[in-house]
Amino acid sequence: MNLTFIIGTVVAIVIMVLGMMFTSAGGHFTVKPSQVINFFDPSSILIVIGCTMAVVVASFPPKMLKAMPKHFMIMLNTKKYDPMYYIDQLVELAQVARKNGLLALEEKANAQTDPFFKQAIMLIVDANDADKVRGILNNDIECMSARHDGVAGMYERGSAVAPSFGMLGTLVGLINMLKNMNLSGDGGSSSIGTDMGTALITTLYGCVLANMIFNPIASNLRTRDEEEVLCKMIIVEGIMSIQSGENPKSLREKLLTFVDQKRRGDDGSGAKGEKKSKSKKEK
Numbered sequence: 001m002n003l004t005f006i007i008g009t010v011v012a013i014v015i016m017v018l019g020m021m022f023t024s025a026g027g028h029f030t031v032k033p034s035q036v037i038n039f040f041d042p043s044s045i046l047i048v049i050g051c052t053m054a055v056v057v058a059s060f061p062p063k064m065l066k067a068m069p070k071h072f073m074i075m076l077n078t079k080k081y082d083p084m085y086y087i088d089q090l091v092e093l094a095q096v097a098r099k100n101g102l103l104a105l106e107e108k109a110n111a112q113t114d115p116f117f118k119q120a121i122m123l124i125v126d127a128n129d130a131d132k133v134r135g136i137l138n139n140d141i142e143c144m145s146a147r148h149d150g151v152a153g154m155y156e157r158g159s160a161v162a163p164s165f166g167m168l169g170t171l172v173g174l175i176n177m178l179k180n181m182n183l184s185g186d187g188g189s190s191s192i193g194t195d196m197g198t199a200l201i202t203t204l205y206g207c208v209l210a211n212m213i214f215n216p217i218a219s220n221l222r223t224r225d226e227e228e229v230l231c232k233m234i235i236v237e238g239i240m241s242i243q244s245g246e247n248p249k250s251l252r253e254k255l256l257t258f259v260d261q262k263r264r265g266d267d268g269s270g271a272k273g274e275k276k277s278k279s280k281k282e283k
Contacts, residue, residue, distance in 0.1 A: 002076045005220055012212050041201045047169040048205040052162045060154050071151060075220040081227040083234055084263060086117070087255045090238030093121065094248040102127070102243070116140060120235050124243040133243065137236045141229060148225040152218045159214035166206020173199025234258050 020039050021031045057065060074080075096104050102125055109121035119140075123133045177195035234255055241251050256264045 002078045002220060005075065005216055009212060009216065016208070038197070039201060039204065041198055043172075043198045044169050044202040044205050047172065048162060048165045048202050048209060051165040051168070052158055052206075052209060055161050055165075056154060056158045059157055060150075064151065064154060067151075071155075071217070071221060074224050075217060077224075081224075081231045083231055083259045086231050086234050086238070087252060087259075089117070090235070090242065090255060091248050091252045094238075094242045094246065094251045097242050098245070098248065105242075116232055117235055120239045124239055130240060130243055134236065134240055137232075137239070141232050141236070144232075145225060145229055148221065148228075152221045152225070155214045155218035155221065159210040159218065162210040162214065163203075163206040166203040169202020169206070170199045173197070173202065230258060 017036060018031075020036050021033050023030055023032050023035060093105055093108055096108065105121050106125045109118050109125060112118040112121065116137075120133075120137055123136060173195045177192055177199065180195065181192065237258075238251060238255055241254065246254075
């Protein structure tokens with residue numbers, strides 16, 4: 001679960017609401033919860049949220065829009081792509097291939113739930129040329145990344161247009177205020193406060209929608225893409241090494257270079273602190 005996204009979004013909303021409650025009277029700060037209602041305006045919601053979603057719908061195909069719930073699930077899942085899992089799997093495959101040959105990997109391939117990993121294994125089981133295998137797998141990664149870029153771009157599009165519709169709402173409020181202003185007789189107009197409220201609150205809604213909703217979603221989706229690409233790069237390098245008959249130990253050392261130094265372990269084997277824990281138990 002992507003707790004940072006949830007915590008960050010909730011904290012930002014709470015701080016914003018608290019800021020709406022604070023008021024200064026006579027040099028003293030007081031909290032008035034009733035002030036929050038001042039920031040609720042149906043016209044502003046309709047203009048900013050309605051128009052922003054309409055533009056996003058108009059800019060992207062239905063297939064991509066229908067997948068929005070899936071995008072949220074992907075964004076919130078931070079443990080789907082673990083490089084160490086794939087490294088361990090590839091080292092195990094290398095040991096099987098070294099002992100029984102590449103054909104023995106077919107059973108391992110059928111047990112894989114990751115379609116890309118299964119495809120990669122079957123390509124070397126079927127004795128394809130090394131350049132052909134690498135080309136197919138790299139093309140798969142590039143196409144996948146392009147699709148992910150389009151999805152993240154959808155939320156970035158929403159982030160870009162939301163402030164614009166906030167300004168549009170500001171213009172609507174100002175125009176209504178000027179149209180309804182009556183300078184004759186008593187002067188002024190009873191709707192000035194409402195119109196000015198719409199003018200200012202729409203800008204607020206546009207900023208909130210862009211910077212607290214759309215931008216974090218796009219950033220998280222790009223992070224998930226980077227994690228998946230890294231794992232697939234590890235698979236490609238591992239599969240090519242297995243096909244060339246590389247030693248499993250050397251393969252592990254090579255693949256560990258893809259991950260952060262802290263995750264490799266004190267001895268570079270990916271088993272950090274294993275020796276230390278054993279020595280403590282012996283004592």
